[in-house]
Amino acid sequence: METQDQNPIELILSSNPFTLDSGQKTKLFGEAINASFQHHIENNELFGNYCRNFGFSLSENPVELSEYPYIPVNIFKNKRLTSVPADKINAILNSSATSGVPSSIAIDSVTAKRQSFASAKVMADYLGGQRRPFLILDEDPLKSRSADISARAAATRGFLILSSKPDYFLYSEAGQLRLDRDSFIKTLQDYENENIEICIFGFTYILYEYVIKVLLDSRIHFNLANNLKIAHIGGWKKLESQKVSKFQFLDDVSKVFGVPEDNIFDIYGFTEQMGLIYISKGSFPKKVPTYSEIIIRDFQSLQPVPDGEKGLIQILTPLPNSYPGISVLTEDVGRIVSRGTDKFGRNGTEFEVIGRAKKAEARGCGDIMAEYVS
Amino acid sequence: MDNIRLKIHSVICNLFSVTEDQLTDSAGPGQLAKWDSIGQLRLIMDLEKAFGIQFSVDEVMSINNIGDIVQVISKSSGNPESEESESTTEQTKVVYHPVRVPPQIFWGKGCTSALKSVLSGRVAIVTGSSDYAVKIQERLAVELTSCELMFIKRLSGEPEEIGCLEISRQLKDFAPDIIVAIGGGSTIDAAKLARLIYENPEIDLNEISGLLESVEIRKKTTFVAVPTTYGSGSEASSAVAITKTGHTGKTILVSHEILPEIVFLDPSYGVDASDNILFSSAIDALTHAVEGYVSLVRNPVLESLAGPTIRDILGALKNIVSGEDRYHSIEKLCYSAYYAGLIQNHCSVGLTHSFAHQMGTLGLSHGIANATFLVPVMKYNADRVDSYEKLSHLCGLSSAEELIGSISEIVKATDIIPDGNTLNQILGKKEQIIAGAMGDITFRTNPALLSRQEVEIVFTNTIHGLLNT
Numbered sequence: 001m002e003t004q005d006q007n008p009i010e011l012i013l014s015s016n017p018f019t020l021d022s023g024q025k026t027k028l029f030g031e032a033i034n035a036s037f038q039h040h041i042e043n044n045e046l047f048g049n050y051c052r053n054f055g056f057s058l059s060e061n062p063v064e065l066s067e068y069p070y071i072p073v074n075i076f077k078n079k080r081l082t083s084v085p086a087d088k089i090n091a092i093l094n095s096s097a098t099s100g101v102p103s104s105i106a107i108d109s110v111t112a113k114r115q116s117f118a119s120a121k122v123m124a125d126y127l128g129g130q131r132r133p134f135l136i137l138d139e140d141p142l143k144s145r146s147a148d149i150s151a152r153a154a155a156t157r158g159f160l161i162l163s164s165k166p167d168y169f170l171y172s173e174a175g176q177l178r179l180d181r182d183s184f185i186k187t188l189q190d191y192e193n194e195n196i197e198i199c200i201f202g203f204t205y206i207l208y209e210y211v212i213k214v215l216l217d218s219r220i221h222f223n224l225a226n227n228l229k230i231a232h233i234g235g236w237k238k239l240e241s242q243k244v245s246k247f248q249f250l251d252d253v254s255k256v257f258g259v260p261e262d263n264i265f266d267i268y269g270f271t272e273q274m275g276l277i278y279i280s281k282g283s284f285p286k287k288v289p290t291y292s293e294i295i296i297r298d299f300q301s302l303q304p305v306p307d308g309e310k311g312l313i314q315i316l317t318p319l320p321n322s323y324p325g326i327s328v329l330t331e332d333v334g335r336i337v338s339r340g341t342d343k344f345g346r347n348g349t350e351f352e353v354i355g356r357a358k359k360a361e362a363r364g365c366g367d368i369m370a371e372y373v374s
Numbered sequence: 375m376d377n378i379r380l381k382i383h384s385v386i387c388n389l390f391s392v393t394e395d396q397l398t399d400s401a402g403p404g405q406l407a408k409w410d411s412i413g414q415l416r417l418i419m420d421l422e423k424a425f426g427i428q429f430s431v432d433e434v435m436s437i438n439n440i441g442d443i444v445q446v447i448s449k450s451s452g453n454p455e456s457e458e459s460e461s462t463t464e465q466t467k468v469v470y471h472p473v474r475v476p477p478q479i480f481w482g483k484g485c486t487s488a489l490k491s492v493l494s495g496r497v498a499i500v501t502g503s504s505d506y507a508v509k510i511q512e513r514l515a516v517e518l519t520s521c522e523l524m525f526i527k528r529l530s531g532e533p534e535e536i537g538c539l540e541i542s543r544q545l546k547d548f549a550p551d552i553i554v555a556i557g558g559g560s561t562i563d564a565a566k567l568a569r570l571i572y573e574n575p576e577i578d579l580n581e582i583s584g585l586l587e588s589v590e591i592r593k594k595t596t597f598v599a600v601p602t603t604y605g606s607g608s609e610a611s612s613a614v615a616i617t618k619t620g621h622t623g624k625t626i627l628v629s630h631e632i633l634p635e636i637v638f639l640d641p642s643y644g645v646d647a648s649d650n651i652l653f654s655s656a657i658d659a660l661t662h663a664v665e666g667y668v669s670l671v672r673n674p675v676l677e678s679l680a681g682p683t684i685r686d687i688l689g690a691l692k693n694i695v696s697g698e699d700r701y702h703s704i705e706k707l708c709y710s711a712y713y714a715g716l717i718q719n720h721c722s723v724g725l726t727h728s729f730a731h732q733m734g735t736l737g738l739s740h741g742i743a744n745a746t747f748l749v750p751v752m753k754y755n756a757d758r759v760d761s762y763e764k765l766s767h768l769c770g771l772s773s774a775e776e777l778i779g780s781i782s783e784i785v786k787a788t789d790i791i792p793d794g795n796t797l798n799q800i801l802g803k804k805e806q807i808i809a810g811a812m813g814d815i816t817f818r819t820n821p822a823l824l825s826r827q828e829v830e831i832v833f834t835n836t837i838h839g840l841l842n843t
Contacts, residue, residue: 021760112411120435161435
């Protein structure tokens, strides 16, 4: 039988995403992060040196999360850091990047399994534990078996575990991606008449530009309040550059599909911590699951700021085994909104992503999709 | 090879272009080259099509090899549509199970006289072997003239495997339509287990523990529970706690078909009970209500019962200790034990029970074992979680400290804590008890997640604290 001597990393990563109270999480997460730092310090020389230069020395007991070192997300563009032998690496994840330098993340089977578990558990908590048909606004990622995987394909593939019947509605034509509009409309009309739950999954810009706008223009709408949930991922930059605010997006999506805004999930995550997703329902803030924790740091001093204040988002997680992406300072700006149990019964820190830090590279899978299709 | 396994192998061979001889239950992604993450997704879809089923997200994630697939599909094919479901409604985010209560409950002083209205045919009556139990049997022999009766006496002490096997042998010879268990929790548990074995003679007790899926227990018999102590709540429980031969701790077996179909809550048995039995049984019930409320398993439907139940038990015990209003206090204990049993059955319990389950071989009754550990466990847990604070408010008290203080006071007043010799014997088995407690199924649902070091601290605080008073 399992006992408390179980590996602390596996213990927290096998928990449900939102049921631990803050005391339980603090204890379990602290032990897991400490163990994770030990693993990566011992197995990646650069990371070990980095931590020492940071003034950090590992102790047996966890310390305050803010005392652990963090690495800037850009480091993954310059170096492929690994903490396991080369023969354990099964795949390389490449992020999208507009500046020509993608991040490159080495994945072993332990990390891949943890990634699937974490993203599926969080998504299932919002969608429901039953698998359901997915209408996917992308090409079929199962067609590629390359060990080099784009982050976009990896993200889609990660969610397929929730899908009982994936249907794809984008196809390539002359190097451009196109929407199979008639098929998409017919599929939705068929589901409107059936009483089964379905999910539309896709990239934020693609969903809006190639589905919502088209349907709005054609005055086609559906009544899917009882059975449709929409999950979109990929960032708001492109939409905002076209003066489409998040509120307008929610309003239009809600109108077209006949669903309440609470059925629309915005998924935030990034390649360097693939597997960790943060979901907002409608206009509610995002929730940090059991598998990670967030710190907001002042832009200048990089010290943690009080809850409510804006700063750079840092995320700690014990999830990655094959690369030291366990404490990453992103280039995203955010703030912590609250802590504790929300009105939906989920425990954890709530936060908002406000935007990208100035002078940071443009990042985001959805924005890259926009480049291909515009 | 069974059909399910054959079919699974056929799907895998077709999909991954492998041959039958490469397939064992432990074969999985590491052994079959095409079984990578993409391969697994394809495999899931092909299996669903082949078997006409749909896996849940949790089931998909639980699959690491062919053996796991066999298990998931067997469960899916063998059982009717699963009653448990995972909900992500706005109000609850935890896995929840339907509330299950015995379908028929008779209550009130003397309600067991209605036994004759529910019993017919061949009736096996299981009781303890005390003089009191013998008197119950004699009375029923006179009253139940329209039934063909067999009386079975259980040996005293906590339920053990040998005793249950003996009862099941007698049931097999008699082939009853109805089994009536009249007695304390040990008797009811022993009769429940005997029924399980009688209904499923092929079962090997050494091979089973925890949740017994696909085990039918209501094929031949109906089970009637008549608790005479208040109590273990066994009348409301889907579980039996049994000490297996060669083991020192208790094994918990759970099946929703173990829940009795008919229950008689008759306070008149408590009137005849000694104070010692009343107190130890009541503290068992108290522990169920406390630990059930604060456990990691939430049940918003039943949680509200915890406050009034704890208040009633504490009030009743106070009265009995001071010699006031004895009958009505016993009546309160009778019904409170049932409610506490309901809470415990749906919410599990925690570290107090984890320790108590290791006490059987030391001759401590379950109630006394709970009384020994309850307050120290509450104190330790309450420093780490806020659910005791909430519980105290439900009990009409102002703080966790006040709740713990009230319970501590009553436990002392009942004077049932073991003597110094027994405490030293417990101390002498420290390593074994701690290991057993941490391996107990109830340890997983203790509200505070404790390391081995912390469990040891609770244990030594408890025993040394009692030795020094």
